[in-house]
Amino acid sequence: MTYFQTAFTGRTGSRPITAWSRNLARDLERRAPDAHDVERNALYAILEGARAGLGLGTPALETLKHLLGFTRSDDWKNGRTPIAWPSNYTLAEMAGVTESAIKARLRTLRNLGLVSPHDSGHGRRTGRRDDTGVISTAYGLDLSPLRIRFDELRALAELQTAQSRLFKKGRQEIARVRRMVGQTLAQAADMCLTGVHWLALQDHIEQVAELAALARAARNSEAYQGALDLLPSVEKLIGETIDQFMFPCDDALGSKNAPSIQIQTNPYLIENVQAEQKRSPGQSNPISSSRKDPASSSNSNFKARPGDLVAMFPTTAMYVANKQPNWEDLHVAASCLRRDLGIRVGTWVDALDELGADGAAVAVMITAERFTRDEIRQTAGAYFAGMVVKAKRDELDLGRSLWGFRTKILTNHGG
Numbered sequence: 001m002t003y004f005q006t007a008f009t010g011r012t013g014s015r016p017i018t019a020w021s022r023n024l025a026r027d028l029e030r031r032a033p034d035a036h037d038v039e040r041n042a043l044y045a046i047l048e049g050a051r052a053g054l055g056l057g058t059p060a061l062e063t064l065k066h067l068l069g070f071t072r073s074d075d076w077k078n079g080r081t082p083i084a085w086p087s088n089y090t091l092a093e094m095a096g097v098t099e100s101a102i103k104a105r106l107r108t109l110r111n112l113g114l115v116s117p118h119d120s121g122h123g124r125r126t127g128r129r130d131d132t133g134v135i136s137t138a139y140g141l142d143l144s145p146l147r148i149r150f151d152e153l154r155a156l157a158e159l160q161t162a163q164s165r166l167f168k169k170g171r172q173e174i175a176r177v178r179r180m181v182g183q184t185l186a187q188a189a190d191m192c193l194t195g196v197h198w199l200a201l202q203d204h205i206e207q208v209a210e211l212a213a214l215a216r217a218a219r220n221s222e223a224y225q226g227a228l229d230l231l232p233s234v235e236k237l238i239g240e241t242i243d244q245f246m247f248p249c250d251d252a253l254g255s256k257n258a259p260s261i262q263i264q265t266n267p268y269l270i271e272n273v274q275a276e277q278k279r280s281p282g283q284s285n286p287i288s289s290s291r292k293d294p295a296s297s298s299n300s301n302f303k304a305r306p307g308d309l310v311a312m313f314p315t316t317a318m319y320v321a322n323k324q325p326n327w328e329d330l331h332v333a334a335s336c337l338r339r340d341l342g343i344r345v346g347t348w349v350d351a352l353d354e355l356g357a358d359g360a361a362v363a364v365m366i367t368a369e370r371f372t373r374d375e376i377r378q379t380a381g382a383y384f385a386g387m388v389v390k391a392k393r394d395e396l397d398l399g400r401s402l403w404g405f406r407t408k409i410l411t412n413h414g415g
Helices: 019-034 040-054 058-069 088-095 099-111 144-148 150-190 196-217 221-228 231-246 267-278 286-290 306-312 327-341 345-372 380-392 398-412
Strands: 116-118 126-129 135-142
Touching (some): 058 088, 144 150, 150 196, 150 221, 150 231, 150 345, 196 231, 231 345, 306 327, 327 345, 327 380, 345 380
Antiparallel strands (some): 126 135
């Protein structure tokens, strides 16, 4: 008679025989010859990882770990039977619960096929080891199912670990896109922009989040990944909505192909910059007296006028149709440049949030100019992202960068 059969003898103190328990015993008997030595300590991590897939709650897992602690490493060698015989009172003291709670936990462990009762005739748990530490006789809770199912439990733990990583990554990605939507809506509100297209962004991300939540509740990795695969379309929609309703970009402007962006110059605007540089500090600006640039909607502190900025950044001139550009023209030009330079929507939204529309436009103009001059070793998108990171750390000085470009353009044109 094997240790599995003794659990269902029907003698005093034994457990009632059911079709389910009989099938479980037969399944374990069938797989027992294929079992191999296992490392007892490895079971702790494996059970922790496999708990969700098994439907093993924290209380039952705690008691199972306590039972493992009553065994020795040699008990888990093939051909031996790891049996633990602590009383329910002892287990209750260890867990700080009642004996009734321990009985419920043990019932859960038996139902999950993780332990098997190895009862004595009187139903008491008892056992002894010989002088070498080998169990010579024991009645109690047989943990052999853990050794027999070791490979199965380990595979389940690995699967659950991968799923947990997926769920964690998904939460981060959903939070990132949701934050992007929130930033975009806040920027639209600041610019007094209204329309159902803005609210649609919120609806799209919430639909994705709901699909992900349902898949996670069902622990369906495939469906969860399917929900995450919708996030790029939401990001694309954010960019399209910004381009169409916040900074409407005219497709007739620009190269629409970042590597082929060519440097163009506007001699009239360059002359304006030179004239401003040459005048004395107390002299009025003749250009300013001839026309007045509209105030920026971003209320930025940039002292350079939009027209002068276009002169400093000839690459941007290709994206500005107005001969006397204002800040709104630069915002649109920057939006077009962002798209052509391959700057990600999320980075662009972060820039608008951190720098404002004016600062983001200037940062894009600097990036585009340095890109066309082969002064960037990395991609234009990576360079721009680096500027945004610096801005978040309060390490970005756009005013200083503007002065550098002003000096360079005057030097190149004999200023």
